[in-house]
Amino acid sequence: MPDVHTLVNEFLNQLKKRKIEGSQATAKQAAELLRSVISQQRLPQTHQATALISAVRAVGEKLIAANPVELAVGNIVRRVLHIIREEDLSLATAAIDGLELSAVSDDEDDVERDDYPVLSAAAVAAAARSTLRPPSLQTLLEDTPISAAIPHTSSSGGDSEGKSRSVDKSSRGRKLKHDVIEAVNELIQDISTCYEQIAEQAVEHIHQNEVILTLGSSKTVLEFLCAAKEKKRSFKVFVAEGAPRYQGHLLAKELAARGLQTTVITDSAVFAMISRVNMVIVGAHAVMANGGVIAPVGLNMVALAAQRHAVPFVVLAGSHKLCPLYPHNPEVLLNELRSPSELLDFGEFSDCMDSASGGSLHVVNPTFDYVPPKLVSLFITDTGGHNPSYMYRLIADYYSADDLVVKRRPATTS
Amino acid sequence: MAQIHIFLHAFILFLSLFFVVTNEKKHETVTEVCPNTPSVSPPLKSKTTKAERRALQEAQRAAKAASKANGNSAVAESGKAALAKSKNQSSLKKDGPPVTSEVTIDKKSGNRPPEKERKKDAPPQRMQFDDQNRVGKAKRRALVNQTEAKNRVELFRHLPQYDHGSQLPNLESKLFQLDSVHPAVFKVGLRYMAGDISGVNARCTEMLRALQEAIIDYSTPPEKVLIRELTAKISSYISFINECRPLSISMGNAIRFVKRRIAKLPLSHTDVEAKTALCSDIDRFINEKIIIADKVIVGHASTKVRDGDVLLTYGLSCVVEMILLSAHDVGKKFRVVVVDSRPKLESQALLNRLIAKGLSCTYTHINAVSYIMHEVTKVFLGASAVLSNGTVLSRVGTACIAMVAHAFSVPVLICCEAFKFHERVLLDSICCNEIGDPGALATVPGRMDINYLENWTNEENLQLLNLMYDVTPSDYVSVIVTDHGMIPPTSVPVIVREYGQEHYLI
Numbered sequence: 005m006p007d008v009h010t011l012v013n014e015f016l017n018q019l020k021k022r023k024i025e026g027s028q029a030t031a032k033q034a035a036e037l038l039r040s041v042i043s044q045q046r047l048p049q050t051h052q053a054t055a056l057i058s059a060v061r062a063v064g065e066k067l068i069a070a071n072p073v074e075l076a077v078g079n080i081v082r083r084v085l086h087i088i089r090e091e092d093l094s095l096a097t098a099a100i101d102g103l104e105l106s107a108v109s110d111d112e113d114d115v116e117r118d119d120y121p122v123l124s125a126a127a128v129a130a131a132a133r134s135t136l137r138p139p140s141l142q143t144l145l146e147d148t149p150i151s152a153a154i155p156h157t158s159s160s161g162g163d164s165e166g167k168s169r170s171v172d173k174s175s176r177g178r179k180l181k182h183d184v185i186e187a188v189n190e191l192i193q194d195i196s197t198c199y200e201q202i203a204e205q206a207v208e209h210i211h212q213n214e215v216i217l218t219l220g221s222s223k224t225v226l227e228f229l230c231a232a233k234e235k236k237r238s239f240k241v242f243v244a245e246g247a248p249r250y251q252g253h254l255l256a257k258e259l260a261a262r263g264l265q266t267t268v269i270t271d272s273a274v275f276a277m278i279s280r281v282n283m284v285i286v287g288a289h290a291v292m293a294n295g296g297v298i299a300p301v302g303l304n305m306v307a308l309a310a311q312r313h314a315v316p317f318v319v320l321a322g323s324h325k326l327c328p329l330y331p332h333n334p335e336v337l338l339n340e341l342r343s344p345s346e347l348l349d350f351g352e353f354s355d356c357m358d359s360a361s362g363g364s365l366h367v368v369n370p371t372f373d374y375v376p377p378k379l380v381s382l383f384i385t386d387t388g389g390h391n392p393s394y395m396y397r398l399i400a401d402y403y404s405a406d407d408l409v410v411k412r413r414p415a416t417t418s
Numbered sequence: 419m420a421q422i423h424i425f426l427h428a429f430i431l432f433l434s435l436f437f438v439v440t441n442e443k444k445h446e447t448v449t450e451v452c453p454n455t456p457s458v459s460p461p462l463k464s465k466t467t468k469a470e471r472r473a474l475q476e477a478q479r480a481a482k483a484a485s486k487a488n489g490n491s492a493v494a495e496s497g498k499a500a501l502a503k504s505k506n507q508s509s510l511k512k513d514g515p516p517v518t519s520e521v522t523i524d525k526k527s528g529n530r531p532p533e534k535e536r537k538k539d540a541p542p543q544r545m546q547f548d549d550q551n552r553v554g555k556a557k558r559r560a561l562v563n564q565t566e567a568k569n570r571v572e573l574f575r576h577l578p579q580y581d582h583g584s585q586l587p588n589l590e591s592k593l594f595q596l597d598s599v600h601p602a603v604f605k606v607g608l609r610y611m612a613g614d615i616s617g618v619n620a621r622c623t624e625m626l627r628a629l630q631e632a633i634i635d636y637s638t639p640p641e642k643v644l645i646r647e648l649t650a651k652i653s654s655y656i657s658f659i660n661e662c663r664p665l666s667i668s669m670g671n672a673i674r675f676v677k678r679r680i681a682k683l684p685l686s687h688t689d690v691e692a693k694t695a696l697c698s699d700i701d702r703f704i705n706e707k708i709i710i711a712d713k714v715i716v717g718h719a720s721t722k723v724r725d726g727d728v729l730l731t732y733g734l735s736c737v738v739e740m741i742l743l744s745a746h747d748v749g750k751k752f753r754v755v756v757v758d759s760r761p762k763l764e765s766q767a768l769l770n771r772l773i774a775k776g777l778s779c780t781y782t783h784i785n786a787v788s789y790i791m792h793e794v795t796k797v798f799l800g801a802s803a804v805l806s807n808g809t810v811l812s813r814v815g816t817a818c819i820a821m822v823a824h825a826f827s828v829p830v831l832i833c834c835e836a837f838k839f840h841e842r843v844l845l846d847s848i849c850c851n852e853i854g855d856p857g858a859l860a861t862v863p864g865r866m867d868i869n870y871l872e873n874w875t876n877e878e879n880l881q882l883l884n885l886m887y888d889v890t891p892s893d894y895v896s897v898i899v900t901d902h903g904m905i906p907p908t909s910v911p912v913i914v915r916e917y918g919q920e921h922y923l924i
Contacts, residue, residue, distance in 0.1 A: 086804070096840050247760055250862060253870040260880035267571055267881045268859055268871070272784050272815025274757040277887040280573060302785030305818050308825050335428035335789055336520045347783055348756075349864050353773075363773035368782040 011037055012063055019070035019077065027076035027289060033197050034067060034080040039188045042084075042181065042199070051296050052180050053092035061167070064410050073171045075290040075298065075327045078410065082328060083191060083395045084184075085407040089118055091183040099231050150226040178215040194386070198322030199224055201386035203231035209318065209384070214239040214282045217269065217315075220246030220300045221255035222287025223319040228384075242281060244274055246302060247277070248346040248369065278309045288321045290338075292331045295377030295392025295400055297321075298338055299371050307379035316381040323385050328399045328408055334374040342369045449473050468699040496758045549919040571853075571881045579853050580666065600714060602631040603655045607662035616764070618802045618838065619708055619736055629676060630700050634692055644692055649680055665850050666887075667811060668838035675703055703837075711835040711901035712737055717797070719833055719899045727752040727795045730823070733786075734764035735800020737833045739771065742798075746777055753777075755794055759784040759815045759856040761884060780850040784815050791826045801834035801898075806914055807843040808892030808907030810834075814885045816846070820894035832907075836900045841912045847888040856882035 015037050017023075038060055045059045064081030071077060098213055155236040202224055207411050208233040210216070216239060218225055229241065245252040252268060259266045278284075284306060290298040297303075297319055307320055332337060344367030353365060377392035384390075390398070552799055599607075606628040609615050615632055632655060638644045656673055665673075679699045683692050723729065723745040729740050730754055742754060754777050758765035765781075782790055789811065797819060800882045801813040810816070810832050820830045829845050844850055859882045860871040876879050892907040902913060 014745045107783045230596075234800065245760065245859070247785055249867075250870070253868065256880060257870050257874075257877070260877045263879060265879050265881075267883050268874075269759050269883045270814070270859065271886070272813075272818060273883070273885045273888065275817040275821060276814060276851075276885055277883075280848060304788035305785065305822055308788075308821055312821065335792070336842055339789070344781075346865075347854045348766070349780065353770075362776040362777040365769070366778075366788055368780055368790060370786050373785075373788055384758065 011040055012066070016066060016070045019074065021068065022071070024074075026083070026223075027199070028195060028322065029078075029327055030074055031080050032192060034077050034191045035068075035188060035195065038063065038080065038084045039185060041190070042088075042188065043185055045181075047181060052303045053088055056088050056180070057085055057183065058412070059225055061410055061412055062270050065412060068410055073338055074239070075329075075338070076324055079290075079327050080191075080325055080406045081410055082403045084188060086189065086402060086404045087187040088184050089404050089406075091180060091187060091345075092171075095180055095183065102411070110249075113181065132334075134311065175365070178186060195322065195324050198324065199227040201305065202320050202322065202384055203227040205231040205384055205389065207235045207237070209283070210239055211236050212237055212239070213230070215242065215280040216240070216278060216283045217274070217278060217296040218244045218255070218286055219244040219252060219274070219302055219306055220249070220286075221251035222320070224287045224322065225285055226255060226258055229259060229264065230383075233262060233264055238265075240267070242267050242269055242277055244269055244271050244306070246300060247271055248342075249300075251300075271305075274306050275309045278306075278315060281310075281313075281315055284310045284315055284317045286317070286324055288320055289372055290382065291321045291326050291395060292334070293328050293396050294328075294330050295380065295395045296331050296334065297375040297377075297380060298334060298372050299375050301373045304373040304375050304379075309377045311379050317379060318382045318384060318385050319375075319380055323398070326385070326395065326398055326402065328403045331374065335370075336344050338372065338374070340371045342371055344369055393418050429856050447846060451835055454687075461744055466600055475584070492522050500647060507563050514609065522635045550766070562897040572644060573848060573881070577850075577853050578857075591643075598654060599801050600628070600632040600635065600655065602628040607659050610659065610663040616762075617734060617736060618668050619712075619835075620668055621666070622669050622837075623704055623708060625669065625675070626672060626700050626704055627826065629655065630697050633700075636693065638689055644687075644689060645680055645683055648692075649677060652676065652680070667805075667840050667850075669843060671837050671840060676700065692767055707835060707837040707901075711837070714741060714901040715833050715899050716740045716744050716833065719831065720748065722796065723752060725751045728755060728793050729753070730755040730757060730790070730819070730828075731755045731766065731768070731798045732796045732797075732819050734757075734768050735833070737835075738798045738800050739768055742772060742777065743834065745776055746775060752849065753780065755780045755782065755790055756814075757782055757784055757787060757790075757819060760852075760862070764813075765862075772882070785817060787819055789824045790829060791822050794823070794826075796826050797823045797828055797830045799830065799832050801832050801838060802896060803840050804832070804834055804907075804910050805840045805844050805889075806839075806841050806911040807845075808845055808895070808910050810849075810890040810892075810895060810898075810907075811844065811887055814847075814888040817888045817890040819895070820890045824894045830894060832898045834898065834900060836913060836917060839900075841911075841914055844889050847885065848883055851888075852886040854886050859884055868894060902924050 019030075035144075040148065041059060041063050042056060043054060047055050060081065064078070064085070067081060068154060073269040084190045206228045208396075210229075216229070218241065222401065232239070241256075241259055243259070243266055245254045247270075256266045256268045263343045284297060286303055286306070288299050292298065299319075307317050309315075347367055347369055377395075380392045382389055383392060383395060385398075387398070469531070499916065544863045561891060568737070591814050606615075606624050609624070610621065613883065632651070633648070636648060636651065640649055652673075676696075676699075678697060683695065719741045722743070727750075729742065731742070731754065745752065754764045755771060756769045756772070756779055758769075758781065760783075769779055769781055780790070799810075799812065799816055799920060801810045801812045801816075805811060810820075812832075823830050842850075860874050862868040871880075871882070895903050898907055898914070902917065905913065
């Protein structure tokens with residue numbers, strides 16, 4: 005698959021060089037890339053889901069390694085893996101309903117991930133049971149049973165069913181790919197339209213004559229506020245600049261152009277102004293499983309000030325930003341330090357750096373801040389509003405437990 | 419003949435009025451400073467009230483008679499002016515800007531003295547810029563023409579928001595026309611407006627030096643009393659300086675000191691003696707309250723710096739710089755984190771000086787404070803003023819730093835001299851603040867690509883707000899290091915009360 009290979013390499017380069025900005029753009033591109041990988045993947049007759057999964061995993065591992073801080077990439081990889089598993093499972097259950105079989109099959113441990121057409125009543129019951137069963141030791145030894153199972157079923161299945169089975173298998177194989185690609189298309193669609201879905205909820209949260217504070221720029225926040233403006237709510241917005249990128253200037257210009265009363269303040273004035281603010285609305289870079297937020301730098305300060313003044317701190321995040329990982333030391337591990345030239349001119353300080361007095365200078369320019377879940381009042385996602393303590397439940401909707409570690413174990417070869 | 423009689427009558431009354439007024443002022447002083455002697459004050463109060471009212475009526479009658487006689491309008495004016503000056507002094511007790519113009523006080527003073535007596539414990543009204551009448555009157559008397567900023571922020575209508583580009587050349591051109599303003603004072607005003615001097619200590623020192631020069635060059639006109647005239651002149655200088663750049667709260671303390679020293683001058687002093695006394699007083703104030711106080715503070719605070727410390731500082735405070743340098747000279751091993759913020763980016767100057775002296779520094783901007791705070795062991799901050807409810811007024815952003823430090827359980831030490839303590843109380847940063855040049859926000863020096871706000875004045879919905887100060891609540895402050903020692907923020911009103919009298923009885 006040379007063209008997919010080149011696509012993958014291109015995307016990897018862009019990620020490594022940080023050319024892609026924003027989690028929505030990254031997520032969309034990642035999803036489209038994985039869609040091409042899937043559509044170009046040649047699937048074997050059996051164990052198609054397995055093959056798909058390992059192919060996606062191979063690519064996904066590289067993508068995540070290229071930019072570990074861009075959590076949206078990992079989210080999309082895991083979403084696609086979950087989609088594959090789900091589609092496979094739904095096809096399997098549909099096939100179970102359709103066929104009445106009596107073939108023997110005793111490998112119930114990998115029915116969950118298998119696309120076996122050989123199904124007996126026992127297997128049906130096993131399938132039903134395994135979908136509801138928590139992961140057992142058998143399901144955890146996921147890779148080895150596959151190769152062990154293949155001779156099993158070929159031995160257990162009779163030749164009488166061979167032909168019909170093979171026909172079913174190939175049609176099922178095509179169907180699996182088709183279904184998966186359809187679902188990935190839906191995912192891409194969701195990512196593109198997350199703004200509208202979040203913006204629909206704006207009217208419920210913004211009343212007349214409110215004063216809203218935000219920092220930096222986020223397209224979600226822009227759409228949110230404009231949606232409220234469309235519904236004839238008049239309110240004022242304070243936009244903090246968001247040094248050192250100064251995206252707040254952009255947002256303020258946009259908002260003023262759309263007719264909202266906007267005031268630009270410096271980041272240092274946040275504490276001074278927040279006593280007159282009714283609500284803080286911000287976007288996020290990523291939302292972690294514990295409800296914590298990886299946000300542009302400066303938002304932890306805003307969240308602390310909001311807590312002090314009992315101002316609700318509302319985070320807008322599309323569902324592609326929800327990451328199933330729990331953060332550990334996120335200020336350091338999930339952060340990126342950017343160039344010091346954004347803070348200081350190189351020329352000004354090169355002289356004093358050369359001086360022999362022994363003074364040393366170290367410039368710190370982090371990109372992200374971690375906001376702990378206790379400072380967040382509400383998450384507004386495209387599925388509605390949620391408490392930070394609820395976010396871990398949403399993970400079960402979008403991700404499978406098997407996919408949390410995308411990195412493949414070196415022992416496997418498939 | 420009748421005219422001369424009336425004139426003499428008026429003059430005598432005017433003199434007696436003056437003495438009554440100064441007596442009343444002294445009583446005010448006494449009652450304010452020693453409120454634990456209430457038994458003494460009420461009868462005195464009522465006596466002066468009545469006396470003052472009678473004197474006022476006499477003065478008004480005399481003024482009418484004098485003007486009818488077509489005589490000395492100067493007498494009437496000076497009679498009124500004396501009253502106005504005393505009122506002005508009591509209104510200036512609390513804060514700098516005397517733009518509460520004498521014209522309005524004149525009109526009100528006839529009916530108001532009894533209420534003024536009763537209300538004197540409450541701080542008088544500052545100039546509120548949303549009051550159209552007073553703004554109009556102040557503008558008519560103003561020496562500096564300020565043009566209002568085009569996109570004003572509604573929340574701050576009570577503060578002056580001026581267009582900052584225009585007055586400097588305007589004022590420079592008036593240099594030779596404004597003979598009512600002493601050249602030294604004019605120079606200081608220009609430097610304030612240009613932003614050359616920043617930081618309360620520097621501003622205070624410069625202003626006091628300029629006043630010193632003005633006092634030295636002052637000479638009493640004939641038939642006038644030094645105290646009144648000098649006070650009037652100083653008030654006009656202060657209002658000029660205030661128009662150039664609004665005075666900060668602690669500068670009001672210094673001005674109050676000067677005026678009290680003038681008022682305390684014995685009448686028997688000649689001009690020369692009075693002037694030398696005043697100049698030496700001002701010298702002593704600067705020396706004791708600023709220079710020596712700084713040394714004491716440095717001594718106290720250096721004991722708090724230990725080997726292996728990581729100290730965070732924000733903005734450009736001369737006291738904190740002195741502390742860091744002296745601790746380094748003593749040989750302690752520590753690191754400094756310098757936090758900076760827009761639009762002034764003042765900390766870069768501090769950073770330069772620290773590195774030149776050999777300290778190892780980390781530089782970052784205020785948004786990254788949460789990132790860097792887990793490495794920091796202590797936070798040293800300067801202050802512009804400390805208020806009686808323990809809150810600290812200082813450069814905007816200090817409150818954010820103190821809040822994040824508090825969240826990470828890092829102690830916050832505020833270093834400021836005792837002359838910055840003030841009786842005012844403030845709850846938030848909106849009611850009393852200074853608004854700087856909004857155009858400074860639109861451009862980022864050194865970053866040509868950040869030009870989204872180039873034409874911000876054309877957008878009618880867009881305002882830029884450049885606050886200069888903010889108020890840090892007292893629970894974020896661990897200790898305040900002053901020349902009286904290291905005190906908790908709850909002890910600030912005690913210092914104001916106890917050492918206030920010493921301050922004025924030097």
